[in-house]
Amino acid sequence: MVNVSIARRYARALLDVATEAGRADAVSEQLSSFSSSIGQSRELADVLFNPAFTRDQRTGVVEALLKAIGPVEPVLANSLRLLVDRNRLGYLxxxxxLYRDMVDAQAGRVRGHVTSAVPLSTDTLQSLAGNLKQLTQRNVVLESRVDPSVLGGIAAQVGSTLYDGTLRTQLEQLRRELKQR
Structure with missing residues (x-):
């Protein structure tokens, strides 16, 4: 099991340096992109996380990835090199x-997920984000998911709060009420 306190320390240090440079959001996007690219490739993850590979091999792979991604924030590149150097890349x-969550908290944002039976238009998502902003008093960044099993309506989860207006939930509630009678 990964020790989250170690990951939190690295995320906090990266946030402090990136904030000082005024590049916290850019580092967040690039770090997420870098992490997801590793997560999508089993072979790449094996080279970077497997202790059977030497530090020099892992450093070479990280350097090649940094060049492939394009211009990377120097703060992020140095942090990734430090993680390789200290054999902490498994915490990436x-x-x-954690870094994304810290940047969001610092910026007064909260992330949420919207689930609907059909894809939602950009205008609908923006309108929904505005309504959720009024409810939460924070800027809401929404990710949209499509799940045909909701039948209709939408369910929005912001933080730990779920706003469920799906037809599936309403039918289930009606079924429970009819069973009680």
Whole structure:
């Protein structure tokens, strides 16, 4: 099991340096991109996380990835090199997640998920984000998911709060009420 306190320390240090440079959001996007690219390739993850590979091999792979991604924030590149150097690259997915959460908290944002039966238009998502902003008093960044099993309506989860207006939930509630009678 990964020790989250170690990942939190690296995320906090990266946030402090990136904030000082005024590049916290850019580092967040690039760190998420870097972490997801590793997560999508089993072979790449094996080279970077497997202790059977030498530090020099892992450093070479990280340097090649940094060049492939394009211009990377120097703060992020140095942090990734430090993770390789200290054999902490296995914490990268947790560092990326915690860093994103810290940047969002610092910016007064909260992330949410919207689930609907059909894809939602950009205008609908923006309108929904505005309504959720009024409810939560924070800027809401929404990710959209499509799940045909909701039948109709939408369910929005912001933080730990679920706003469920799906037809599936309403039918289930009606079924329970009819059973009680």
């Amino acid at each position: 997915p947790d560092i990326a997640r």
